[in-house]
Amino acid sequence: MSRPEEIQDLVVRIQPANALVPIDVRFAVARQMRIIKNMIEDFGVLDEAIPVPNVNSDVFDIVLEYCQRYSEVEDISSNQTTSNDLEINDWDKQFLLRHASKIYTLMIAANYLEVPGLLDLGVKYVVNNMCDKTPKQIREFFNIPNDWEPTLYKTIMKENGWNEDD
Numbered sequence: 001m002s003r004p005e006e007i008q009d010l011v012v013r014i015q016p017a018n019a020l021v022p023i024d025v026r027f028a029v030a031r032q033m034r035i036i037k038n039m040i041e042d043f044g045v046l047d048e049a050i051p052v053p054n055v056n057s058d059v060f061d062i063v064l065e066y067c068q069r070y071s072e073v074e075d076i077s078s079n080q081t082t083s084n085d086l087e088i089n090d091w092d093k094q095f096l097l098r099h100a101s102k103i104y105t106l107m108i109a110a111n112y113l114e115v116p117g118l119l120d121l122g123v124k125y126v127v128n129n130m131c132d133k134t135p136k137q138i139r140e141f142f143n144i145p146n147d148w149e150p151t152l153y154k155t156i157m158k159e160n161g162w163n164e165d166d
Contacts, residue, residue: 012040015049016060022049023057025064032067034114055109062099063109066118069095086124086131096125 012030013022027045031037039050052060069091088096099106107122109115130138139146146153157163 010045012036012045013049014060015051016055016057017053019057019060023060023064026071029064029067029071032071032115033063034116036113038114052113054112056105059102059105059109062102062106063113063115063118066095066121067115070117086128088121088124088128092121096121100125 010027011024012027014025014030014036015022027040030040036050039046055063096103103122103125107119107126110118110122129141133141136146138144148156
């Protein structure tokens, strides 16, 4: 099994937190998750499934979709623009729009599984959705309640010279 194409075609069994059965993933895709790649490099392909206790199966499926998309690229992070660039390519935009309701859990999973391109993409999505928005619009977009006491909120706004619409 020394030929690279044979290694890429190996199947790795991964067990997300709430999955009843493990998911079979080609190594070419699984290696995009550095935590899985490192385990395989350290221990070899295991007979039993690799547990992923911090990621539920619905979110793991989304991570897997991203990894499958970029599995042909040697380094998944090379497919992303530089971290200073907030532009997102068309496929990634559509991907994020389909999964916008799970963006935070997706970012947590990308961090845990060590998929830096996906984590950067999630951060860009959040940043792009905060730009040029008022605090009220940001709270509405991200469904964040305003937990300030109304009188204290007005006092702080007045003391700092902030407008309610800023």
